[in-house]
Amino acid sequence: MIAKACGVSNATVSRVLRGDHSNGFSVRPQVRDRIMQTVAELNYRPDLTARSLRAQQTHVIAVLGLNHQWKSASDVNNAAIGAAVDVLHELGYSVCTSFPKPAADGSSAGQLPPWRVDGYLLVGIQTKDSLMEVEASGIPYVGINTRVGQKGYACQVDDDLGIQKVLDYLQEMGHQRIAYRNGSADRARPDSHAVLDRHAAFVREIRSRDLPLLDHHESMVMEDADFLSDSLRQKATAILAYDLTESIRLMQAAYQLDIQIPKDISMVGFNDEYPAAMLTPPLTVMGVPARSMGRQAAVMLVDLLQGREVSERIHMFDEQLITRQSVARV
Amino acid sequence: MIAKACGVSNATVSRVLRGDHSNGFSVRPQVRDRIMQTVAELNYRPDLTARSLRAQQTHVIAVLGLNHQWKSASDVNNAAIGAAVDVLHELGYSVCTSFPKPAADGSSAGQLPPWRVDGYLLVGIQTKDSLMEVEASGIPYVGINTRVGQKGYACQVDDDLGIQKVLDYLQEMGHQRIAYRNGSADRARPDSHAVLDRHAAFVREIRSRDLPLLDHHESMVMEDADFLSDSLRQKATAILAYDLTESIRLMQAAYQLDIQIPKDISMVGFNDEYPAAMLTPPLTVMGVPARSMGRQAAVMLVDLLQGREVSERIHMFDEQLITRQSVARV
């Protein structure tokens, strides 16, 4: 250790740098100052590689599932990750991401960073392959809005309940004929369960309420304008859109077609992220508590790492309806 | 080492796993197979922490300047980084990013990951603080389209020449009155030199050619539609837009205002990224050779790391005009 060059043992330096007060107070101020000065002069930074080797832990968490190529548009993920990262920082962990090296066998595995980390935070779309890879690593992990494997923990949103709440509200407002605008953003990713699940939940709920199920199954590949006019043709009084992106695009299309929201048709979206409240009209949405989920995921992960008991393997969150002005009473 | 549990020394295991053929061929096939089998059974993975400590290098490169919060829209960066990452992977390096922990003193420093890496790739907007931090780390780095400090290497684009080429072309096509649409995407980042530099280069070139300088300085805060009608009012025959984002927004606004491109006014953008060729009409752009820059940056960084001589500290790239159908002859 370089700082020993000021005439003191490396053990003392280590103690000073880490403010180690384990046995009494230790360290003469005079020595302390001399060390700090030398450290500053030499711009010395302890080698975390060695520290990690010694401690058998890195205090680094990797976020898996971020897409550096296509930057998934979902703001929900961003909000959740941001919250999780804040918590992790507070608890003394660093957070990293890896640009995954494409797997030699062309599978969707190979996302794990080669360097050593203490835990994983899973977001976005996880394929079976990638989940298996994570499981096999033996490293603790928590998924945020993601399916997880046997050993995995997760924070998930109760989408079924969310759909129920939306429909409760829409029915309360007198709506019967409700169209569903499916998600198209993840069209390219066949493993995206979120899109399929939400749609399935919608169909199930509509049926169980004996509401009319409009022809909207093919809406995943319909143009926005076509979807709107088709919905009106089917006398829909409200549209439920898969996510904010879809809502915004539909509202833009409506504007161009001179369809007024909510006068001509009501609109409900998902995810209460940034522009939702700024739209014209302000959009009523089912809000996913992204930041809470992120925070909770971070806490769960750290609990796991520090050997604390984690009561629920899957922590469920409720969506909250945020009523603004895009739904009219019929 | 666990795999020693199959009755052989750790040195041998190490040799087998790394395919070490340094002294003759070594290793009896029988022993080799036994080791490989045990490794597979125990799902053993060498500890990179220890390897890094021993080798005094990590084979990890960190990308600095990516914004996990606001997702900078620039596709140029993405393309460059993607290319750089590919090269680095091929050369045996891993690539990571850090979610920076906000600096305690609130400065823009604190972007460096705490874990040990061999080199940095700088992208996006680098403030003086962050550059100083990188310099002080003593770790080799290469900037991609970024200013760098004393010890830094970089791949940069010759923007002045690019502006000259555009104006050459526009003049050749008979244009005299050329409006400049400034960048607004980075408005929030006062340290963004790219926006200011390109604008300054444009003004300088227009003056040196004795072309009329239209009133467009305030365009950074003008609505797209206003900018268009104002340009027409000033009898501009062509618009040069800061980047693809601006071009696309202007073209959308033009469509809504029933202004036809290039009949009513010509348009040139910057950055030949994905949608440029798909627009109506296909957009003529100054193409920044993002992928070449990324590749070159990666090569330079690895050369630095491996002690090879790097001839140019700043490697300049030329922009290429890609003529499509958004410019008409006047």
Next chain:
DNA sequence: TTGTAGGCGTTATCAA
């Protein structure tokens, strides 16, 4: 209050 020594998992060197 400070120093000594051992070990974390690897790999390179040298010896067998």
Next chain:
DNA sequence: TTGATAACGCCTACAA
């Protein structure tokens, strides 16, 4: 062809 050993930089008992 294989094994023993030292060293990378750090932390922590334990000894002084």
